[in-house]
Amino acid sequence: MNISLLDYGAGNLPSVERALQRLGAQTERVCTSAGVAKASALILPGVGHYGALMRALDRDGLRESLIDAIERGVPFLGICLGLQALFQKSDEAPTLQGLEILPGSVRVLSRTVKLPHMGWDQLQLRAGSRMLAGIDAAAYFYFAHSYAVPYHAEDRSLETRATCSYGDEFVAVAEKQKIFAVQFHPEKSGDAGQRVLDNFLRIAA
Amino acid sequence: MSLAHRIIPCLDTDGERVVKGVNFVALRDAGDPVVLARRYNAEGADELVVLDIAASRDRRPTFLETIRKVAAELAIPLTAGGGIRTLDDARAVVRAGADKVTVNTAAVLRPGLISELSEEFGSQAVVLAIDAKRDSNFWRVMTTGGRVSTDLDAISWATKGAELGAGEILLTSMDRDGTQSGFDVALTAAISKKVMVPVIASGGARWPQHFAGIFCEGAADAALAASIFHDGIQSIRSLKEFLAAQNIQVRLPC
Numbered sequence: 001m002n003i004s005l006l007d008y009g010a011g012n013l014p015s016v017e018r019a020l021q022r023l024g025a026q027t028e029r030v031c032t033s034a035g036v037a038k039a040s041a042l043i044l045p046g047v048g049h050y051g052a053l054m055r056a057l058d059r060d061g062l063r064e065s066l067i068d069a070i071e072r073g074v075p076f077l078g079i080c081l082g083l084q085a086l087f088q089k090s091d092e093a094p095t096l097q098g099l100e101i102l103p104g105s106v107r108v109l110s111r112t113v114k115l116p117h118m119g120w121d122q123l124q125l126r127a128g129s130r131m132l133a134g135i136d137a138a139a140y141f142y143f144a145h146s147y148a149v150p151y152h153a154e155d156r157s158l159e160t161r162a163t164c165s166y167g168d169e170f171v172a173v174a175e176k177q178k179i180f181a182v183q184f185h186p187e188k189s190g191d192a193g194q195r196v197l198d199n200f201l202r203i204a205a
Numbered sequence: 206m207s208l209a210h211r212i213i214p215c216l217d218t219d220g221e222r223v224v225k226g227v228n229f230v231a232l233r234d235a236g237d238p239v240v241l242a243r244r245y246n247a248e249g250a251d252e253l254v255v256l257d258i259a260a261s262r263d264r265r266p267t268f269l270e271t272i273r274k275v276a277a278e279l280a281i282p283l284t285a286g287g288g289i290r291t292l293d294d295a296r297a298v299v300r301a302g303a304d305k306v307t308v309n310t311a312a313v314l315r316p317g318l319i320s321e322l323s324e325e326f327g328s329q330a331v332v333l334a335i336d337a338k339r340d341s342n343f344w345r346v347m348t349t350g351g352r353v354s355t356d357l358d359a360i361s362w363a364t365k366g367a368e369l370g371a372g373e374i375l376l377t378s379m380d381r382d383g384t385q386s387g388f389d390v391a392l393t394a395a396i397s398k399k400v401m402v403p404v405i406a407s408g409g410a411r412w413p414q415h416f417a418g419i420f421c422e423g424a425a426d427a428a429l430a431a432s433i434f435h436d437g438i439q440s441i442r443s444l445k446e447f448l449a450a451q452n453i454q455v456r457l458p459c
Contacts, residue, residue, distance in 0.1 A: 014302055018277065047304075048327035111401075116329040116372045118403045119426065120209040120251055120456040140209055140456040142282060144304075144329040144372075166208060188282045188304065190246075191458070 001205050004039035006066070006082075007031045008056035012187060016045045016079065019187040023198050033065035041204035042066070042074055045187075046081025050106065050147065051093030053081050067099055075178045075204035080145060083174065083181035092147050102159055102174060102181075104149050110167030115146040117166045121184075123173065126151075129161035131173055131180050131199050139192040141172075141184035148183055149174075178203070209456040210420045210448070211251035211427035212441055213405060214434045216241055216275070217258045218287075220267050224258065225383070225432045232258075235435040242275040245434065248441040249458045252282045254375070254429060256307070258350060260288025269301045276302025284332055284375075292321050299326060307375055309334040310348040313355055313362070316369055323370025332405075333371035335359055337392055338379040344392050351379050360395055367402045374404045375429065381409025383432070388415055393423035405429050413439070413447040420453050 003020055005013055007029035017027050020043075030036055044066075046053055057063045070076050078086055089098050090106035098106075109115055120140035125132065148170035151163045162173035164183070174181045180200060186193035216223045216238050223241060224232045238255065245253055255275055257268040265288070272285050285298045286307025295306045306326070312318050312333060322331045336351050337344040337359035346357035363374050376396055378389035388406045397404040403426035406419045410430035419425045433439040445455045 012304065014300075015276070015304070019280065047330070049324075114401050114403050114426065116402070117208070118329060118373060119211050121207070144282070146328065185282075188280065190249075190280050194280060 001041070001201055002026045002028065003041050003043055003201070003204065004028055004030045004035065006036070006042065006044045006062065008053065008060060008062070012045050012047045012079070012185065015187040016043060019194060019197055020201070023194065023201055025201050031060060033061050036062055036065040036069055039069060039074060041076075042069060043077045043079065044082035044085060045079045046085065047144070048081065049092060050081060050084055050090040051096055053085055054093065054096045054098070057085075063099065067101065070099075070101055070179055073178050075200070076180065077200045078181035079187070080183060080185055083171070083183050084147065084149065086174070086179070086181055087149055090147060101179065102176065104171070106147050107150050108147055109170070113167035117143050117145055117148075119143065120189075121164050121166065123162040123164055124169075125162050127158070127161050129173055130175060130203055131182065131196050132162060133199050135192055135195050140189070141186070141192060142188040143184045145183065207454055208426075209251070209454050210425070211405075212416070212444060212455070213252045213254055213427055213429040214241070214245045214250050214441070215254040215256065215407070215429050215431045217256050217431060218268065218271055219257075219259045220264055221271065223435065225435065235432065238271050239274045239278060241435060242278040245441065246279050246281055249445060249456070250281060250441050251427070251456060252284065253279060254284045254286075254307070255303075256285070257287030260350075265297075269297055272298060272301040272303055286332070286334060291318070292325060295322050295326070299330070305330045305332050305373070307332040307334040309336065310353075312366065313346065313348050313357065316365065319366055319369040319371050323372070328370045328372035331371050332373045332375050333363070333366035334375040334377070335363060335366075336377045336379050339392075344395075347379055359392070360399055363396045363400045367400050371402060373402055374400060376404055376406055378408035382407070384409055385411035385433070387411065388419040388423060388425070388428065390418055390423040393419055393425050397424040397426070403427065411438070413444050416444060417448060417451050417453060420448070
């Protein structure tokens, strides 16, 4: 299985790479639209500022090829900022446009709790999830973020498969056809995180 | 369902070895960082901190190599620091595999460094390390491995650091460090209740009750210790089982 990792300078790319290699996957870094167009499975790792990510995608001309690959059904996994990028826009950089693949916007988490939301937290399953298959419902995952996509049960947003509550309830796992996204860092989430990545590899295979 | 309290082993390194001191002096060898990292990752540590206590320029390549080797062992977050003076220093540490960087002395000398790092890596990657020492009626910030006094009050400095973009405070009680007499609950509570970013308590851990106390009365979000883990006095797994039995939220391996 060959996984293409979008390389736009994100700090967590080597950790994601190592985690995938431990699972026996071949990885390659792609940083051009031609590279994205050829990918058979794509991961957008992400850490840092939403604006920096969206600007980097535009700077490198990756936005269109990424949207195109996702729409063609190339298996895609967005991690942390990579999840946020799939939505319409973000409070963190309000003038920039998201990839607009999923409905909803990224908001700052409630100021009633300490931010960033930093550390290991549990999920609330909202619908059957392929990413979380075989994982204990009480498992913890590592989060490190101040922004998230708020979850409103009444929206019936079918893409939301699991949520997490920290100040507000927000989208922790989203899935739609071959599009997968997690707000936590599976590459930093011990055995449970490895299992999430393994599930993605199986789906992508 | 809520955020787990984190248990964080710390590797103080000098060159290629882990060392440990009492009240920041009297250093002795405590093992191989790679071996320890592997063990803590398997035992259920929530994160790992690696600090270069020598922090000298000529040793920097050795420290970066240590980060690379340690990062390769981990499926948990890695924080690294010691001697980070510039954005370039931080970049080198992040490229070597650290998820977060700590700054201490250089941030006191030039607080703008905190903002620079936070703008580059995001505040979740910037940890302000504060070494605090009790004075008559306040906690004084010390720098340069505890050797140099400042006029800063630890509570105000922590508040300022968070405003500048630090996403976390690593708070070490110099009075307790290496003494195994328990965390400084009063210091930690004073800062954790004031600052709206997570606080990692450090210095003085010995017994499981010390951890329970620092999470409850001390309001710490995470607790860091070194020698009790290195020397096998306390296993991380049994510590977490103890805390869970006290109804303190921790991540137990499934």
